[in-house]
Amino acid sequence: MIQRIQTVYLFLAAALNISVFFTPIYRHAVNDPAGWIGIGFAIFLTLAFLIAAAAIFLYQNRSLQIRIVKAGTYMQIVAIGFSAGILFSLGGFGTFLWQEVLSSGLIVLALMFYWLAGRSIKKDEELVKSMDRIR
Template sequence: MKYEFVSAEAALLPVAEINSSITNQHTKQIPNDLIQRPQSLFLASAFILNLIVFFTPIYRHAVNDPSAWIGTSFAVLLTASMLISLVAIFLYGNRINQLKWVKVATFIQIAALAVASAILFTMGGFGRFLWRETGSTGFILLALVALWQAGRFIKKDQELVESMDRIR
């Protein structure tokens, strides 16, 4: 038989109040779990990095391109990846669904990186005059790495939960 020690104050409380305080403690921790998970931080950083791209020279070149579809497709890809990353942050209760959305965002981010690279190559050669444009493409690459890391951590969490279920 296992005995637990309780404080004098807890011994004076009725059992219903103790149970409700325990329940309240657990329900208050859900938002804290969201912030403490590394994949949430990676998804938020991917969102912010994609948002930064809208204020960089590579985006200005894409929008000013005579072929309007290039700028439009670039903006749509960045926005889609941003929004999916934001939505995936709040899917932390369902890891399998969250992982699927992060994979979709990763593929969209790869397409955005391909468009940015194509814009960079069509600007004519590499040199010191393209440092800002290359750095702009680097933001897209960093967002891709953040999405990839988020997917890795979600997968690790899911494997940990599955291994715990096997132990029970």
């Protein structure tokens, strides 16, 4: 069912991953002299978005949905690593990089939504298994 809470979490994770493309940290990643940083950052953010969007529609197969969300969580962690690398290449965390730090916070927030979605899917799976035992 699409109206479950994990759908909301996955939608928010996908929306946050897309919104990162319009933030200063992505602009810095694209303008970095080492071109692979911007490309890698974009690839992992796009993969995390696509996985969250695909996992929304896998509600009938919860075990597959859990595995897909776990893979998306790993992609999100790699995207956090890229954003931390970009922040440190800009000079670290400071008051002059406030917008970039907030942009990285969006990625961390998306990771939190991935985690909440995985937890909710797991609770649903346990509930269904417990109801099967009662029958």
